[in-house]
Amino acid sequence: MVKCTINGIDIEVEAGTSVIEAFKQAGQDIAHYCWHPGLSVAGVCRLCMVEIEGNPRLQIACNTQVAEGMKVTNQSEMVKDAVKWGLDFHLINHPLDCPICDQAGECGLQDQYMHFGKYDPEMALSKVKKHKVVDLGERVVLDSERCILCSRCVRFTEEVSKSNELGIFNRGDRSEIGTFDGMPLNNKYSVNTVDICPVGALTSKDFRFRQRVWFLKDKPSVCTGCSTGCNIDVYFNKDGVWRVKPHHSDVNGYWMCDEGRDIYKAVNPITTDFVGERENKKAVKKPNRILSAHSYHDGKMEFISTAETVSSIELGSFSNPALIVTGQYSNEEYDSILGFWKSKAGGKNIFHWQNQPEQWQDFDGLLIRGDKNPNTKGLLASLEKHGLQAQSQLPSMEGFDFVLVLGPENQWVYDNISQVADQVSQAKKVIWLSACHLEKASQMPKHVTFVPAKTFVEKSGSFTNFEGKVQSFAMVDVFVEEALDLQQVTQWFAGERVTASLAHPWQSVHNEFIHERGEL
Amino acid sequence: MEVKILTEHYSDDNYRSLDGYKAKGGYETLKKAFSMKPEDIVAEVKASGLRGRGGAGFPTGVKWGFLPNNGEPRYLLCNADEGEPCTFKDRMMMEKAPHQLIEGMIISAFAIGSHKSYIYIRGEYVYAAKVLEKAIKEAYDAGLLGKNIMGSGFDHDLDVYRGAGAYICGEETGMISSLEGKKGQPKLKPPFPAVQGYLAKPTIVNNVETLAAVIPIIRDGAAAYRKNGTEKSAGTKLFSVAGDVNKPGNYEVPLGYKMIDLINNECGGVKGGKLKAAIPGGTSAPIITAEEIEKATLDYECLAEMGTMLGSGSIVIMNDTRCMVDMMKVISHFYHHESCGQCTPCREGTGWLHKLVTSVITGQAKLTDIDLLCEVANKMKGRTICALSDAAALPVLGIVPKFRDEFEFYIKEGYSKVRGKSHGQMHH
Structure with missing residues (x-):
């Protein structure tokens, strides 16, 4: 020392x-x-x-x-x-376009000027003109005039992502950040450059022009994108979550991957951009979340009371019930549902629905792991704790008179989801817990009932990551009021009815100041 | 009086070939050096008081002494990226006497225990690079480079590396970056090159003239070398004189020589008017006026006392038809163009200075901008990784206060006090 x-x-x-x-x-x-x-x-x-x-x-x-x-x-x-x-x-050469800059409110230049500067500017000559709206890659846009050439982003691609896409071109006050020919900024960690950019030079295509940051609150949580369990900050307001950013921890250092940044899209009642529709230039506003229990009758959605649907299930009355679990729920939820399943259904017929298990051991050397479930370890531990066995192969479901599917929250990582849906619909009665609508839900038969599930921001609990580290997270906010977590499902199955109020999915957009205004 | 120690045989065209060089006693000193212990060579150079001839004037022997004894390979780099405006002495040395540089480098490499060296040569010096490459081949063929040189058991390889025309690559760490294949930008110090330089190995960077000067020091001894020059500025030095003199060129004179004598005797006096001012050590050095020139001696100490520097030894003489606003514009344009852009004060400041001076000429400046010009220059000084920011600021802090009347006149009247409304003669 x-x-x-x-x-x-x-x-x-x-x-x-x-x-x-x-x-x-x-x-x-x-x-x-x-x-x-x-x-x-x-x-x-x-x-x-x-x-x-x-x-x-x-x-x-x-x-x-x-x-x-x-x-x-x-x-x-x-x-x-x-x-x-x-x-x-x-x-002196910064455009001072704060009113239209996305960084305003969390900008290093603004903050440090208010803290250390506050002088009268003496530069009265014309500023250097540089490139604006430079498309660096799939997720990042550059405004060179705002750039202060701190070289953080360049060093990030050199030292962390080791992909070396960025460089500083030209010299003197004509210097500009840029990519090499035919080598766009498309590494799997590219949005970190936006996070570490102290000014509004690098902005995220996903977030820019969507919200002013002073309308957002942030709370810490854990990423559900894979088994690494990066610590994150969730930025939200009453209309939903708008972005997630890495939160410094031993698990992830200062970074997170680009895939992980999409997890918030499973949270918002209405999204403007569905995953996989990035190519579609028109932003489509769609209700994404399941807002109430429903089933489909000839392709038409029929709402059913969530409370009645769930609490009407008498598990003991089925002769051959089955439980399909995914690794996307919290330890506390597994504990509750598996305990209940053991006592009421004898712990039989538990199936572990796995997405590409052959890739689960993959690791890119930095953060991304092949197991795209945040809590596979937790699920296995909970099964072991209750002395239960889960089969990893889904058999034909015809012989089951009731199937409870604990569907994945991040559906897009389950590439066999429609196949499993077909398989499951062969059972006599199905309750499918899901945060978001399934793509082919409308083709499902009437005896499949979808029940809204809570997303990771709407509940408190813990995930056990790849190395067995248990990381707890707290509820951020509730966006779908009828959504249930597995403890609630268990309670309702057990007859402890808790009334749920109706959701208000079509809230009008109304911003409010979260932070007090600074000195003007 | 010119004292030709390094340039003694430069008028002999044959001197650039190996035979011609050997005929004048070339490579005899190398033979002597191999009979000495390396540490004795370092001690001799230290005793000679030789100071770096590239501009900074740091004692060469002391620099060599910074190398750590950690068994790592060491590199010797010859800085031939002569980029300081108006400096052209290294070019002549390499074109006239390539073997002199090669011999000086082998001796120096032997002294510091380096087996690999590079000559980083300015990209524009195409002819000099060709001459060097030819000479290096001759030296290899004659067993003066490569394995077991002259049967001494000492191995050394030497290569020429051509720059691409950036002034900043003359800064030693910028040069190292460039040589490593990176963008030529100076590196943070510490670590210093002597500890972690080229490829993160101990590295010594010396100027062409410095390395050549090692030969007379080893040949005749430190005491003989010290017969020329002053106590603190020992030996002779090449000065590149340019501008308004009748005989511009390179002159080798003992340090401590009177500047006015160099102008009037060697250079044949001022041309086209009365002596007005001089820049004594490359454009980075603050200007001195005619009165100051009368008193100035060409050594590190006297010029430092006058608030300027000996620098690379390139002297620009200006007569009284030269407008200092024009001069300032040319100089500030150069540094604006050459700033590497790494450190904010230099990147933004060099552009600001250039714009401010230009605004004086285009009639957009206010009288208060003269103070702003000095203020900006002051705030750029000593705040960056390398000395380019200082190099851009110092000429402003020299020219503007000393010729403030010319700037005020230009702003008030809209034309030059010196050349009137006619167009300036200086272009870049």
Whole structure:
């Protein structure tokens, strides 16, 4: 450990800590753009200037290691002046188009100007013109004029995704981020560049122009995209979830994959963009979630009371019931339903519906795993705990008089879903729990009843990830009021009726200020 | 008086061939060096007081002493990316005496224990590169490069690497990046090249003239080398004199020589008018006025005292028909064009300076912009990874305060105080 003094505060840090990290540890604000804890040091923004006692020249905190007894400050007039001018240099060619910029509200330039700047600009000459609306790849758009060339995105593709698509082209104030010919930014982690972009230069095609960030709240959760269990922040308002971003943790560091960013699309009652319809340029508004229990009669949807449907099931009355489970529910839910199944149905006929199990051991070396279920480990543990056996092959369902399907929340990773639907409809009575509508649901026979299931943001619980780490998550908000989690299903099966109120799927769009306004 | 130590035989056309070079005692010093211990060579260079001739003036022997003893391979890089405007001494050295550089490099490589070196040559120096390549081939054929040179047991390989015309690749870490095949951008220091340079291995970067100067130091000894020059600026140095003089060119004079003597004696006096000002060490060096030139001696200390620097030793002489606003515009355009764009103060500041100076000429400037010009330059200084930002700022801090009247006149009247309403003669 090394002792040092940061802005008059004595702290001890580990040997090899950089001064900027020491500032963070001491809880002191320090201006910076190019430094990112998950990337190498570039030392180019020249904002994290500090004064070290005994050194007449200002040093950058990111490339200076703490030495024993070092006394560092960023409160001196010399540092303040350097930071003020550093900001001014960043802003002279910046378009200052905050009113139409998606980053506004979470922009490094805005925040740091309000914190460290607040000067009168002196640049009265014409600004450098650069490329705008540059299509970098499938998910990311670049506005070069907003770019402050911190090189975070370039270093990300070099060091983290190791795909090297991005580079800085040209030199001086004509420098621009860009991709090489025929090599668009299409790696599986590309949207991380948007997250780490401190300004509005890189924006996500999925999120841009959809919401102003100050209308969104965020709460932590766990990604359901695969068995890695990346920690995420869910950004939402009363109309639904608008994006998820990685939340720093031991599991995922600072990153998450692009696939994982789509999980919110299974949550919103109405989505404007279905997965798989990215090519369709017209944004289609469709109700996505199942809002109430229903079945189909000659292709027409017939609503049934969710409460009556579920609570009318008397499990003991069936001679040969079956349970089909997927790895997309929480540990608590498995515990509840499997316990109930054991006591009422003797624990028979449990089938583990698996999507491409031959790929489950796949790992891309960074975050993406082949098991596209967040909780396969948890399911297996729960089965073991209850002393139950699950078969991985789905047999013909003709012989069963009741089948309860715990359908997947992220349907798009189950490529055999319509095949399973056909198979299941052979049973006499089926209850299919699902968060979203199935593509071929309308062709299903009348004895298949769909019951709305809660998504991961609407319940609290825990997932056990690939390495057996149990990660709990809390409810973010409820978007479909009639949706049930498996504990509720169990309760209702057991006759403990809990009334559910009707959903209001077609809420009018009404924004509200979540955060207090800053200084204007 | 010119003292020709390095340039003694440059008038001999045959000197660039191996035979011609050997006829004048070439590669004899290398033979002597092989009879010495490497550490004695380093000590001799240290004792000679030789300072880097590329611009920074850092003591060469001290630099060599920074190499860590960790058993890693070491690289010697010759910086021949002579990009400082108005400097053309290395070009002449390489074109006239390629074997002098090669011999100097082998001796230096032997001294620091390097088995691989590169000459990073400016892309525009096509002819010099050809001459060097030919000379290197001759040296290989004669067993002066490769395995077991002159039976000494010392192996050394030497290659020429051509740059692509970026000024920033003359900065040693920018040059290393370029040589590694990356975009030529300076690297963060620490680590310094002597510890982690080319391919993250210990590396020494020396200028062409510095490496050539190792030969007379080893041949005649440090004491003989010190007979020329001053206590702190030992030896002779090549000066590239350009601008308004009758005989522009490269001149080798002892350090400490009077600048006015160089102008009046060697260069045949000022042409086309009265002496107005001079830039003593490449355009990055702040300008000095005619009065200051009278007092200036060509050594590191005197020029530093005057607030400027010896730099690469390229002297630009200006007569009284030269408009300083025009001059400022040409200089600021150069740095705007050449900033690598990595560090924000330099990337944005060089463009800002250029735009401010241009606005003076286009009549868009206010009188307060003169102070702003100096303020911007001041804030660019000492805040970046390499010295390009300083190199762009220093000429402003020299020219603008010293010739403020010309800037004020231009802003108020809309035309040049010096050349009137006629178009400037200086173009870039």
